[in-house]
Amino acid sequence: MTMKNKLNKFLGIFILALATIVLACDDEETVNIIEPEAAFVLEQSTASNVLLNFGLPDNPAFTVTWSDPVTGSTNYDIEMDINNDFSNPIMLGSSSTNSFSINVMDLNSAIISTGTAEFDGLTVYVRALAGGAISNTVTYSITAYPTEGGVAITDPSNGDSFVLSIGSVDDVILDMQWADALPEAIGSVDYVIESALAGTDFATIVVIGTGTDISSLELTHSALNAVALGLGLPADTAGDVDIRIRATTTNDNGTLLERISETTTISITPYAVSFPNLYLVGNATTPDWNNNNNNTAVFRNQDVPNNYIYTGYFNTGEFKLLEVLGQWQPQWGTNDGTTLAVNPGGGSDPGAFSVATAGYYTYDFTVVDEGGSFTVTPYDASGDPTYSTMGLIGDATPNGWDGSNDTNFTQDANNPHLWYINNVTLTNGGQFLIRANDVWPGEPNAAVWRYTGSSETYGQSNLDNGGGDNFPFTLPTGSYNVWFNDLDGRYVIIPN
Numbered sequence: 001m002t003m004k005n006k007l008n009k010f011l012g013i014f015i016l017a018l019a020t021i022v023l024a025c026d027d028e029e030t031v032n033i034i035e036p037e038a039a040f041v042l043e044q045s046t047a048s049n050v051l052l053n054f055g056l057p058d059n060p061a062f063t064v065t066w067s068d069p070v071t072g073s074t075n076y077d078i079e080m081d082i083n084n085d086f087s088n089p090i091m092l093g094s095s096s097t098n099s100f101s102i103n104v105m106d107l108n109s110a111i112i113s114t115g116t117a118e119f120d121g122l123t124v125y126v127r128a129l130a131g132g133a134i135s136n137t138v139t140y141s142i143t144a145y146p147t148e149g150g151v152a153i154t155d156p157s158n159g160d161s162f163v164l165s166i167g168s169v170d171d172v173i174l175d176m177q178w179a180d181a182l183p184e185a186i187g188s189v190d191y192v193i194e195s196a197l198a199g200t201d202f203a204t205i206v207v208i209g210t211g212t213d214i215s216s217l218e219l220t221h222s223a224l225n226a227v228a229l230g231l232g233l234p235a236d237t238a239g240d241v242d243i244r245i246r247a248t249t250t251n252d253n254g255t256l257l258e259r260i261s262e263t264t265t266i267s268i269t270p271y272a273v274s275f276p277n278l279y280l281v282g283n284a285t286t287p288d289w290n291n292n293n294n295n296t297a298v299f300r301n302q303d304v305p306n307n308y309i310y311t312g313y314f315n316t317g318e319f320k321l322l323e324v325l326g327q328w329q330p331q332w333g334t335n336d337g338t339t340l341a342v343n344p345g346g347g348s349d350p351g352a353f354s355v356a357t358a359g360y361y362t363y364d365f366t367v368v369d370e371g372g373s374f375t376v377t378p379y380d381a382s383g384d385p386t387y388s389t390m391g392l393i394g395d396a397t398p399n400g401w402d403g404s405n406d407t408n409f410t411q412d413a414n415n416p417h418l419w420y421i422n423n424v425t426l427t428n429g430g431q432f433l434i435r436a437n438d439v440w441p442g443e444p445n446a447a448v449w450r451y452t453g454s455s456e457t458y459g460q461s462n463l464d465n466g467g468g469d470n471f472p473f474t475l476p477t478g479s480y481n482v483w484f485n486d487l488d489g490r491y492v493i494i495p496n
Contacts, residue, residue, distance in 0.1 A: 038069040042128055044138045050107075051143045051185055055255030057105035061142075065099040066128055066135055073130035076100070081125050082114050084137065090114065092126070100128070111144045119144045120183035143183050150181040151191075151247045151261040161238070161267040162224060169222040176208075176217045178245055178261065186257075187249045188213050192339075197231050198240035198265050206230040206366050207373035208243065210339050223369035228270035230306050230366045235272035240265055275306045275367060277494055278332065282319030284355040286414045292326040296418065297483040298365070299490035302452070302459035306372075311362040311379050311487050313415040318352035321365070332367075340365060340372035360487075381417065384487055387436035387447065390419045392482070396430025396473035406438050409484060419484045423496060428477045431470035434461060434484055434491070441465035449489050458492040 043065050050062055064078065078100045079089040090110050092102050102110075116122060122142045128135040155177040156162075162173055182189060193208040206227050209217045219227075233239035245261040279295035280287065287293035298321065301307035308321075321332035333350030335341045341350035353376075355361070360379040366372050391406025399405040409419035426432075436447040442465075449461035450468035457475065462468060479496040 040066065040068045040070050040128070040130060040133050040135045042066045042126070042135045042138045045140075048139065049141045049143075052104045052108050052145060053251065054104070054108070054145050054147075054186070054249075054257050055251040055253045058103050060101045061104045061107040062140060063099060063101040064126055064128070064138065068098060068130060068135075071130040071133045073133070075130070077129045078102075079127055079129060080110060082111075082116055082122060084125050086125065086127065086137075088114070107142070108144050108147070111142060112147065117181055119146060119150070119181050120185070143185050145183070145186050145257065146181050146259060147257070148259055149261060150259050151178055151245050152180075153178045153243070153245060153261055153264045156243075156264060156266050158265055159267070161269075163238075163269045164221045164225045164228070164271050166221075166271045166273065169225075170220055172218045173221050174219040174224055176219065176243075178215055180215065180247060182247070182249065182259075187251055190248045192246045192248075193217055193243065194246055195227050195231060195241050195243050197233075198242045200242075202242065202244070204231070205373070206368065207339060207371075208368065209371065210336075220369070224268060225270045225273065226306050226368040226372075228268040229273070230304055230368060230372075232304050233268060233270050235270050238267050238269040241268050273305070276323045276330075277492065278308055278321045278323060278365075279325060280310070280319055281322050282317060282352060284314045284317035284319040284353075286412055291322055291328055294420070294422065295322065295325055296412070296420075297481070297492050297494060298363075299460075299483070299485055299488075299492055300456070300458040302454035302456050304366075305456070306367040308365040308367070309362065309488075309490065311360065311485060311490075312418055313360050313381075314355045314358065315414065316355055316358045318354050320350070320352050332365075334374070338373065340367060340374055342370050344370060379487070381487060384417065385447070386416045387445075387486060389438060390434065390436050390484060390486065391438060392421065392424070392432050393435060394430060394432030394470060396427050396432045396471075398425055403440065404438070406435065409482070417485060417487045419486065421482045423479050424482060426473050426475070426477065426480050426493070428473060428475060430473050432473060433470055436486070441467075447486075449484075449486075449491075457494070459490070461489040461491055463489055 052061060074096050076095045078092045080092050081089045090113060092110060093100060120143055124140045124142050125137050127137045190212050191214060192210050194205045195208050196202040196205050208227055242263045242265050244263045247259045249257045278298040281291055281295055282289060285296060287295040298308045298310045301309055323330040329343050329345040331343045331349050333341055333352050335351045343349045360381045362377045362379050365374045390409040393406045394401060397407045399407055407424060409421050412418035434449040437445045439446045441448055446465050448465055450464045451471040452459060452462050481494045484491045
């Protein structure tokens with residue numbers, strides 16, 4: 001190839017390459033970076049997992065922000081739904097700026113208003129509206145809490161019947177089951193299973209049982225029988241009982257969340273059974289911590305055999321309940337300040353009942369199996385008369401109807417309204433009355449207590465100076481201890 005041809009070939013290649021570069025440059029100039037169209041956009045928060053704390057109701061639950069170069073609006077509505085198609089939106093609120101916050105209480109209420117039964121990790125969809133414009137959707141995973149209910153009894157069912165048998169006292173007859181919608185992340189839950197006579201709106205409650213973070217409770221024939229008797233159901237007769245569950249949760253700052261289940265009504269047929277007498281022991285009481293020191297007998301409800309009621313004076317200190325004088329077990333007390341606990345023997349002794357301030361109180365104990373419940377209420381004794389003497393009179397007593405020779409009680413050293421007689425002989429078939437100051441009605445300072453129909457050796461007599469029934473004594477002739485409380489007329493007669 002000649003030099004001229006070589007040069008021409010070179011120039012051709014060069015021109016082709018140059019053209020290619022020029023064309024390439026032209027192509028690059030046609031690839032423009034296109035700015036996105038202006039849009040109404042919510043920003044997804046990085047903190048999209050939200051745990052609602054019922055103890056901080058006014059704290060922000062979440063804040064949504066958005067950019068809006070499109071609508072020019074100064075009024076935005078923020079909607080929420082648990083469905084991503086917003087088929088049932090709920091208005092959370094409005095904002096005149098490009099952000100919106102909602103507090104814990106309001107967001108929790110909005111979630112409850114959806115009717116959902118899901119409170120743990122619930123996906124919530126949020127969007128904003130400006131006139132006819134709708135933003136994109138952002139999502140949050142919410143752990144909320146039910147403020148009412150949320151606890152459902154799944155067993156037993158309404159109308160279930162339970163016929164109890166004394167021959168199966170230790171067999172389980174009822175396995176209560178329930179479900180709770182409260183998420184575990186919210187905290188531990190204390191459950192109290194309550195019962196009451198049907199239709200009484202739980203005016204008088206007998207606690208069936210308690211527990212923390214449980215969802216079931218087994219009841220034996222004996223335990224359920226004690227519940228029924230504690231409510232006043234007569235033996236061998238079916239009666240309707242309402243049951244419900246009270247659930248409480250306390251968070252780290254001490255805020256309490258309490259919820260109550262719907263009521264379930266069941267039928268119970270109890271059997272007859274006797275319960276022991278109970279006695280006070282402890283430095284809040286007259287016998288102090290001596291288990292055989294003429295310990296004060298606790299009075300009893302003549303219609304409810306496992307209900308014990310004592311109104312009287314207590315020193316500052318503590319006390320427990322004993323079943324047998326001279327023995328430390330069975331021993332009753334409380335470990336939580338609201339429910340009863342017992343060491344029947346061989347176990348651990350329960351804690352004591354605490355009296356922070358000396359004074360008069362009414363303690364009401366209902367024993368259920370190896371537990372139960374109690375209440376304590378201050379009592380104002382300032383208006384009650386104080387008697388100088390108290391005695392038994394009648395042909396069931398040693399001195400008969402001799403009006404000048406009553407069989408006198410001894411007045412308690414710490415409580416002028418508490419009286420006792422030890423080792424008195426009472427005669428079967430006789431009758432008696434309780435009277436103060438050795439005087440009959442019509443005389444000065446008269447006070448006579450009369451029989452109110454108790455079929456037991458304990459009950460509540462009636463202060464009636466106008467007339468009434470004598471107490472019949474139907475026990476075998478023998479030696480008895482008698483305790484009497486002139487504040488409420490309660491009495492108990494205990495064989496020696």
